[in-house]
Amino acid sequence: MKLHEYQSKQLFAEHGIPIPHGQMTMNASEAKSIAEELGGRVVVKSQVLVGGRGKAGGIRVVNTPEEAEEAATQILGMKIKDLPVRKILIDEAVDIKTEIYLGITNDRTRRCPVMIASAEGGVEIEEVAKTNPDKIIRVWIDPLLGLRDYQARYLAACTEMPREHWREFMSITNGLYQTFIETDATLAEINPLVITGDKGLMALDGKMVLDDNGLFLHPELAEMRDLDEEAAEEREARKYGLSYVKLGGEIGCMVNGAGLAMATMDVINLYGGSPANFLDIGGGASAEKVAAAIQIIIRDPNVKAVLFNIFGGITRGDEVARGILAALEKTPTKLPMVVRLVGTNAEEGRHLLAKADMETAVSLADAAQKAIAAAKAVEES
């Protein structure tokens, strides 16, 4: 789950990281009064869950409350990378001397958190990694020991942080580490962390991604989810406990098990097709869950054919077949569908599907080729 900038910075502030005074709002006239309270010179910042807002014109520094209202009106009417802007953050403008990058994430290979800093702050870190990889400094953190002072000092030295800011920088690195650990985050990023002309260090931008699997431990964080920002399909999928990721291809996939879903996508690619989504209905899926999954898949206009790949263990083939038929009764579609069903009660399931004139397959290779051929036929018709 991604957090907005204003939410991330609020969590940072709770862990002692200095942030600019500011307030989130959804309307332009309130933006004006917030700007008045903040003294006139403010930054109006779109709150959308994508990076590069600055480049897209979604961040404006203005000098008066009137200008803030105007900028707010404009930004609230914008779309950034297809996302309509519904919220804006009005922050006091600060005088920036230097922009630094500071972030923390998990290094899966080393199986521990890694804190990353760079003197090339303000721009996207992925860009720096490509063009200037030696400007990225990393320290790996032993989760039993936590972030050590010498590690923070090393980051300060490598980013050429002036000595007078080291103590403050160490308090910020500690705050960021604590934020990351306590919220079960997978990413906590300050970009830019700025050295200001008069107020020391400050986190000007914030980005956090929380681990969905840890959210049940943090009901107060779970409530921060911005439902407006999610694709309707993803919301629906979560409601039914489905793992769904939309992709760009034309073959809709419904599979039980994440590993099997990945293998299915590979086989589709192998035969020259491309998957429209990753969808794992999980073990022991009920007919109702199957029905929800189908509706999510066929709502995607890119989908030209649907491939079901069900390996019955706990999941029963006849349950799945009933779910498919129930969903199709509720939401009829002309999309071709190929079902590969093996394992528990597969025979019974295939029988039910054959009665309804659906194409079935025994091997995955066969099923994938049939689905790809069907999708081509739809595209050409």
Ligand code: GDP
């Ligand atoms: P992003 O483009 O989505 O990463 O948004 P940021 O919040 O990082 O803002 C982009 C850039 O806008 C920053 O790197 C700064 O250069 C600039 N910016 C943001 N806030 C201020 C501010 O208070 N004063 C000034 N002068 N520039 C700012």
Ligand code: MN
């Ligand atoms: Mn930024």
